Amino acid sequence: MLEKGLSGDRKYWGWVGFLFLLIGVGLFFYLRQLNYGLGITGMSRNVTWALYIAQFTFLVGVAASAVMLVLPYYLHDYKSFGKITILGEFLAVASVFMCLTFIIVDLGQPARAFNVLIYPTLSSILFWDMIVLNGYLFLNIVIGWTVLAAEEKSMPPPGWVKSLIYLSIPWAISIHTVTAFIYAGLPGRSFWLTAIMAPRFLASAFASGPALLILLCFILRKFSRFDAGREPIQALAKIVTYALIASIFFVVMEIFTVFYSQVPEHVQHFKYLFVGLHGHHALVPWMWASIILAAVAMVLLINPRTRRNETLLGVGCAAVFASLWVEKGLGLVVTGFIPSPLEKITEYFPTGPEVAITLGVWAMGLLILTVLFKVALGVKEEME
Amino acid sequence: MRRDRRAFLKIAGLSLMSFGMRPLSDALASNYRPEVVRAPEALVAKRWAMVVNPKKCTDRCQDCISACHQVHNVPDFGNPKDEVKWIWNEPFRDAFPGQEYRYIEKGLRERPVIVLCNHCENPPCVRVCPTKATFRREEDGIVMMDYHRCIGCRFCVAGCPYGARSMNFRDPRPFVKTINPDFPTRTKGVVEKCNFCEERLARGILPACVMACKAGALVFGDLENPESPVRDLLRKHFAIRRKAELGTGPQVYYIV
Amino acid sequence: MYDRGKIISGLAVFFALATLPFWVSGGKSVPPPEIKTDTSVIRQLKVKRCLEPTSFMKVRHMELIISWRQAVVRDGQRIYVASDGRQYRMSLSGTCLNCHSNKSKFCDSCHTYAGVKPACWSCHIIPGEAEG
Numbered sequence: 001m002l003e004k005g006l007s008g009d010r011k012y013w014g015w016v017g018f019l020f021l022l023i024g025v026g027l028f029f030y031l032r033q034l035n036y037g038l039g040i041t042g043m044s045r046n047v048t049w050a051l052y053i054a055q056f057t058f059l060v061g062v063a064a065s066a067v068m069l070v071l072p073y074y075l076h077d078y079k080s081f082g083k084i085t086i087l088g089e090f091l092a093v094a095s096v097f098m099c100l101t102f103i104i105v106d107l108g109q110p111a112r113a114f115n116v117l118i119y120p121t122l123s124s125i126l127f128w129d130m131i132v133l134n135g136y137l138f139l140n141i142v143i144g145w146t147v148l149a150a151e152e153k154s155m156p157p158p159g160w161v162k163s164l165i166y167l168s169i170p171w172a173i174s175i176h177t178v179t180a181f182i183y184a185g186l187p188g189r190s191f192w193l194t195a196i197m198a199p200r201f202l203a204s205a206f207a208s209g210p211a212l213l214i215l216l217c218f219i220l221r222k223f224s225r226f227d228a229g230r231e232p233i234q235a236l237a238k239i240v241t242y243a244l245i246a247s248i249f250f251v252v253m254e255i256f257t258v259f260y261s262q263v264p265e266h267v268q269h270f271k272y273l274f275v276g277l278h279g280h281h282a283l284v285p286w287m288w289a290s291i292i293l294a295a296v297a298m299v300l301l302i303n304p305r306t307r308r309n310e311t312l313l314g315v316g317c318a319a320v321f322a323s324l325w326v327e328k329g330l331g332l333v334v335t336g337f338i339p340s341p342l343e344k345i346t347e348y349f350p351t352g353p354e355v356a357i358t359l360g361v362w363a364m365g366l367l368i369l370t371v372l373f374k375v376a377l378g379v380k381e382e383m384e
Numbered sequence: 385m386r387r388d389r390r391a392f393l394k395i396a397g398l399s400l401m402s403f404g405m406r407p408l409s410d411a412l413a414s415n416y417r418p419e420v421v422r423a424p425e426a427l428v429a430k431r432w433a434m435v436v437n438p439k440k441c442t443d444r445c446q447d448c449i450s451a452c453h454q455v456h457n458v459p460d461f462g463n464p465k466d467e468v469k470w471i472w473n474e475p476f477r478d479a480f481p482g483q484e485y486r487y488i489e490k491g492l493r494e495r496p497v498i499v500l501c502n503h504c505e506n507p508p509c510v511r512v513c514p515t516k517a518t519f520r521r522e523e524d525g526i527v528m529m530d531y532h533r534c535i536g537c538r539f540c541v542a543g544c545p546y547g548a549r550s551m552n553f554r555d556p557r558p559f560v561k562t563i564n565p566d567f568p569t570r571t572k573g574v575v576e577k578c579n580f581c582e583e584r585l586a587r588g589i590l591p592a593c594v595m596a597c598k599a600g601a602l603v604f605g606d607l608e609n610p611e612s613p614v615r616d617l618l619r620k621h622f623a624i625r626r627k628a629e630l631g632t633g634p635q636v637y638y639i640v
Numbered sequence: 641m642y643d644r645g646k647i648i649s650g651l652a653v654f655f656a657l658a659t660l661p662f663w664v665s666g667g668k669s670v671p672p673p674e675i676k677t678d679t680s681v682i683r684q685l686k687v688k689r690c691l692e693p694t695s696f697m698k699v700r701h702m703e704l705i706i707s708w709r710q711a712v713v714r715d716g717q718r719i720y721v722a723s724d725g726r727q728y729r730m731s732l733s734g735t736c737l738n739c740h741s742n743k744s745k746f747c748d749s750c751h752t753y754a755g756v757k758p759a760c761w762s763c764h765i766i767p768g769e770a771e772g
Contacts, residue, residue, distance in 0.1 A: 036554060036555075036572075037552065037553050037554040037555060037572035037573060038536070038551070038553045038572075038573065039465070039466050039553030039554040039572075041553075043551075043553065044464065044465040044466070044467075044553075045464065045465070045466070045467045045468070045550055045551065046547070048538040048541045048542065048551055049538060049542060103537075106537070107535050107536050107537055107573070108534075108535065108536015108537070108538070108551065108552070108553075108572065108573025108574060108575075109534065109535050109536045109573040109574060110535070112515075112533070112534070112535045112536075113535055115514075115515040115517075115533055115535055116514045116515055116535065118515075119515045119516050119533065121513060121514050121515065121516050123511050123512075124511070124512050124513055124514040124539070125512065125539075126512065126514035126537060126539050127514045130514075182539070185512070186508060186512070186542055186543050186545075187508055187543075187545055187630045187631070187632065188508065188543065188544060188545025188546070188627070188630065189542060189545075264481075264482070265481070265482070336542070337542075340547050341544070341545050341546055341547040341627075342474055342478045342479070342481075342499070342546075342547045343477075343478045343481050344478070346464070346465075414700075414703045416700060416703045416704070416707060417707070418704065418707045418708070418711065418720060418721075419720070419721040420711040420715070420717040420718075420719060420720055420721065420730070421717060421719045421721060421727070422716070422717050422718065422719065423718050423719050423729075426718075519714070521716060523716065528713070528714075530713050530714060531763060532709060532713065555762075557762070563765060565733065565765050565767060566733075566734065567765075568733070568763040568764045568765060569763050569765065570763055571762040571763050582716070586716070586718050
């Protein structure tokens with residue numbers, strides 16, 4: 001089936017070529033990072049996790065969102081999702097791949113990465129994250145490929161795939177929860193030490209992932225003959241709407257808890273994000289942009305008239321994705337370190353090489369997504 | 385169905401054989417087990433701890449810091465972004481956030497307080513390390529670093545509530561002013577921190593910072609030995625620990 | 641055979657590349673390593689022997705070093721009892737390289753020949769370079 005990814009028109013190969021270019025540039029800068037050390041990024045003694053880990057955190061959410069298609073379709077027989085479940089599963093594959101790559105790229109000694117397997121440490125959340133992420137990658141590859149191959153042969157998928165599909169549903173929740181545990185279990189980082197971290201992750205995942213999927217369906221409709229259909233897109237839009245409301249509600253809960261109890265250690269991080277702290281305000285414009293985008297998205301998505309208008313729906317979904325990318329991909333990770341445990345404020349700005357490597361990894365994920373989608377579309381076109 | 389069952393049994397049989405892989409590789413692997421002993425002159429303790437008396441520190445004195453960083457080949461990168469430090473001083477208001485108040489004793493707010501790894505009894509850094517590259521020695525409570533195993537993930541840095549750990553964002557070797565040939569340097573991509581001078585304790589010598597302090601502000605000893613100097617000080621003075629409410633059990637006590 | 645031309649020419653290119661090391665060196669051979677053990681410390685030894693017999697060291701010195709690493713760093717034990725009962729402090733730079741201070745003529749001569757690049761030296765200090 002993979003050969004279907006090797007046939008395409010000029011626009012397809014142009015896009016693939018562009019992605020290879022980005023990957024090449026990213027690889028060049030990664031080799032420089034291997035040579036110089038992680039100091040080539042904007043990270044510092046006080047801010048030791050930044051853009052790479054933030055991307056990993058955001059993409060874990062996008063990956064988990066496949067469950068929002070699998071659960072209704074396989075568990076509750078919501079037939080309308082039948083055409084696009086494979087797209088959700090392949091999006092999960094590309095996202096988890098990017099997650100794992102961002103982790104590798106962030107390691108100071110990547111050649112020693114197997115130490116995590118040789119010396120398993122059950123108390124370490126990173127160990128469990130490695131297990132659940134790789135397991136989810138494996139599940140989605142096997143499920144997606146098997147079901148698609150069965151569709152190509154006009155046969156029902158084999159029985160054992162059903163067990164894997166049912167397993168993937170709680171597993172999707174687990175990848176998110178475990179990633180949230182990385183942050184929520186650290187006693188010294190008061191910005192992250194909140195029980196609501198995992199629920200927040202889940203809510204923003206189920207908003208940003210399906211939003212991206214809707215946008216991808218629109219793109220596929222424009223550049224290929226694949227049409228997901230109105231009904232599944234509207235169903236997904238409703239999922240995005242309620243997940244966004246939950247996500248915003250959770251953030252408001254955090255803000256109330258912090259600003260009403262007024263414990264300085266907790267207040268400081270939020271002040272840094274929204275109004276700046278002691279003259280440092282690098283993230284303030286980003287956070288307000290995120291809020292405005294979320295507000296715009298809420299208005300567009302809650303109102304059924306604008307939600308049913310597919311152009312405005314697209315705008316709303318793009319706003320959701322961008323808003324949550326800023327919130328999880330920028331605001332969450334770096335703010336945990338500002339101020340430091342010794343009350344120091346060290347701001348973080350990504351460097352050129354760091355951004356190039358990040359774009360390179362995104363390009364790798366998009367390449368995997370492109371080829372897998374091309375295969376899926378190829379099979380579906382053949383079956384028509 | 386009959387064909388499937390046979391195929392299933394074949395695969396199951398092969399898979400079960402895979403359980404023999406570990407014993408096989410163990411049998412073929414190195415059977416080298418050297419005999420090792422502890423050096424007789426080593427200082428031993430059940431729980432190493434330190435008592436710091438910031439009132440004895442003289443202004444702008446950096447003796448303990450220079451001694452530690454020199455003995456352990458700690459690099460000086462010359463900028464706060466890449467900075468690596470094992471021991472340094474902070475003003476009281478930053479070392480003990482939340483403990484200062486408006487009419488605090490004169491001069492205390494800005495008084496330099498020596499801070500270092502607290503070698504906690506319940507260290508969050510050890511809990512989160514995915515490879516056990518940082519681990520707590522049961523026999524004497526020192527939280528150790530194994531630089532050979534560290535993958536540089538910085539989970540321990542995120543986990544430390546005290547900011548005691550430094551990541552080597554660059555190769556430190558060119559930035560070590562004078563190399564001490566009796567101690568290795570580190571390489572880029574690993575996290576390092578104070579080790580309570582365990583290599584000196586193994587040779588029967590006290591930590592470098594303690595011996596370098598001419599004012600006697602740093603006292604080191606076995607907390608479980610009632611006659612040790614640290615127990616003596618704790619009997620006579622009230623001491624606080626950094627962020628003790630977090631339950632980490634820090635073993636560096638500050639007489640304020 | 642479909643695409644016979646492409647396959648045959650592809651195979652030819654592959655074999656040429658795979659056998660490159662053989663025909664590029666043109667029959668030359670690299671001289672075997674010359675291991676020099678005359679350092680000032682070794683010259684002063686009454687009996688010239690290492691911790692363990694040379695035959696053992698030649699084959700298993702890496703196992704010894706790794707077990708030392710485990711003992712010193714992770715188990716906190718620093719004295720090694722050799723097979724003949726003598727005791728030594730376990731230290732790569734301090735014990736091994738104390739006698740074998742001519743790393744480039746001793747360790748490196750075999751390692752370079754065999755194409756081995758031990759990663760120890762990014763941290764462990766080679767005697768003589770400390771003055772640099």
